[in-house]
Amino acid sequence: MANVPDATAPDTGTIAGRLDRLPVTRTHRRATVAVGLGLFFDFYEVFLTGVLSSVLVEEFKLSKAALPPLLASTFVGMFVGALLLGRLADRFGRRGAFLLNLGLYSFFSLLGAFSGSAVMLLVTRFFAGIGLGAEPPLADTYLTDLLPARRRGRFIAWAYTLAFFGFPVVGFLARGLTGHEILGIPGWRWLFVLGALGGAAVFLLRRGLPESPRWLESVGRTDEAAYLVAGMEAEARGSTVTASAPPRGTTRRRAVAPVRDLFTPALRRRTSMMVVFHLLQTLGYYGFGTLVPLVLAAKGYAVSQSLLFAALTYLGYPVGSALSLPIVERVERKHLVIGSVLAMAAFGIAFGLAGSMTLILVFGFLYTATSNLFSNAFHIYQAEIFPTALRSTAASGTYSLSRLASGAMPFVLVPLLNAHGPTALFLVVAGALVVVALDVALLGPRTTGRRLEKVNEELP
Template sequence: MRYIKTDLTCRLDNLPWTWFHTKFVMALGITWILDAFEVVIVSVVLKSMAKSLNLSVFQSSWLVSSFLIGALVGAFIFGYLADKFGRKKIFFITLLLYSLGTFLTGFANSFEIALLLRFITGFGLGGEFSAIHSAIDEFIPSRFRGRVDGFITASWNLGSIFASLVGMYLLSSFPEEKAWRYAFLFGGSLAILIVFIRFFIPESPRWLISKGLIEKAEEIVFKLEKKYHVKPINKQCEIPVFEGSLLDAVKIILKKYRGRFLFGTAMSFTILTTYYGFITILPLVITNQYNLPTKEIPNLLLTASIGGLIGGIVVSFLSDKLGRKITGTTVALFSFLTSFFFLTSQDIYTTVFVYSLVAYSFASVAYVSAMEVYPSYLRATAIGVLSVIGRISGMLAPPILTYLATIDYKLSVLGLSMLWLVGFAGFFIWSKFGVEAKGKSIEDIT
């Protein structure tokens, strides 16, 4: 592998926070809101959709599974393609796939068509994840990276809040057979509008450098320095140029970056299993234990989202202020402890809010910690692989926790608690042997 000496990456990190960075984060970070909107809106309208299309419970469940399977495949394939062909090309293609998939779902008239369109929707949204996170980590100045990644992750809760409100409005304002169609048409239209917003975003200079395209990278950085009157600094570093295959990239991840990959696996596993596990047992198990009617479920989910949004924003700042290690370890430990409140507390709304305030904020430090530690030439591939592991784990958590609940309610809650120990152990070990990335450039970390 050959190396290129350049000052461009240091010049990127030397930039102040500008209006460009704000627009950049908004245009790309919207993916998290769309992802949450898609997950929650399907939960809200699935019963109406099944009734309209005459679907069985088994067929209805496959509409959810098809989306998740599509996301798995999309994350892996587009992760590699983003490393091979660039971030910008991929996040246009993936957003178009998502928007068309969800928009056309609104016109589905059979189980087979709906199943295919849900797969396409997941395929696009899963691919978004790898390209978007790579582009953001590579463009944002190092001193802002933790809080920006954390805030974007916390914005997931905005999407879930928005979906809950949209679902409530549509179901109360239109007949059921039309409301679910309007929900998908609205989501698809929103995503199509975002495609146009992304036209101003340049390619990642770090990716361009890793492909030997120095002049193009220089042009992007120079324009930003000129526009915002920033004097270039004279500091150079070596950037590896990778020209291998997908298999070569995976081998490097599993060998050279084995420890980082195991840490990332623990983070991805914890984030997805605890989230999907909790939003499954909350309506199916926990509400029964507290003798709550079905109509209270949307309010509880809304409470959880609000708590998660507040906690995520706070943690996003702490990861840059205190560091990733101490923040991640502490949040994982407190998430483990607060999950036991569901065994003792009599006030379900307070318990859900407190738990979500802590637990939902974990992703705001865990995602950035797991994804900023790879060089630009294989970052998207690594993120894609980690996303696959996380989503598979997330698919398995709900049936396991609900099965435990059939034996004993306490076992289900204890199962959720044990999942948090994986994240705590991962961060605790990383605190001893891993790199603290707070305020450091991508090149210093990798």
């Protein structure tokens, strides 16, 4: 039976202090799994259109000019969704925003399976994107709120490790289903159906999650927050809370912090850092993943071969995420972000220059593995560096820029690939990643193992 850590820890009387004193409980583990499964389908969807790009060109007889809008539609929807749902999570709560995004995604992904034209597919991908838009920053915010400081990084990394299996699953399902029919329905349509059904299952799982006690306290609902924390403390002791239901309406609610606070002198430095970060990091992270089939086609490989190479390369995503588990709490996350993004730049250039199947697979795998070391570190980091009252707004608002950049990316990177080839493409990507490293090195605070309140007390 787990024991609550020593009560002499700092701030033992506050909600935050009590949360940080907790060992990892069943609630923490359940939340990590529920969040990880939701992220699984987020990543599944993000890479689905890219993986199927060659198939969809043939299905709908798309021209080269018509493909970029289709690839971009999901990301544009995600930009809108991240802005809207991220703010809703600070205003109305993390749990409700979680359920709303999964509901929207599941419905429109299922509708997309019945698309009779490229236009209908584009529209359904856009609305599915709205549902998915805030999923990663909401996940980061929720788990950051809930987990104790000393285990925060490791358990968020576990959630993403589970999630990143979505990449190879998409690759291998696309490889196995495209070109075939099941019950008279083309295989690519079943890929959308599977995503929709999975999202609906996670919706039901998340209904059992508690609201964030930190958020409840930030809006003045301290009695409800105290009740939830008491339940987790009792869970750690192996007992139960005697109260039958959380108290409601016994405390005066505080106004939600305005968005303009992100641009006050105290937060402006961190907000600016994350704006630059997300505008550029997506070129390396999503640019590689969504364009791998097109890059391999440009190197002369057939569609079936490019899908197989992509699926094997995508195995690096869960492997890289798993590799982060033993180090994410041992290495300062700021330094981990910088080191991994520079390694991505090097491996990307090597992938662009690779001329054989062996080198393509080796450097593709190394790139994707390193990129998930980077991804896990920054997802933990971006929620840690903002105060609770604005955590979701800041993480989702700045992260939304990465979705917007991803939407613009096909219009920039696909013509660059067609005009100048894979090497030029990855040189441009590498340049963007070097700027990302400098941005974090110059402006980022240190966070690993530190209490959230301490990190945010040091705002300039």
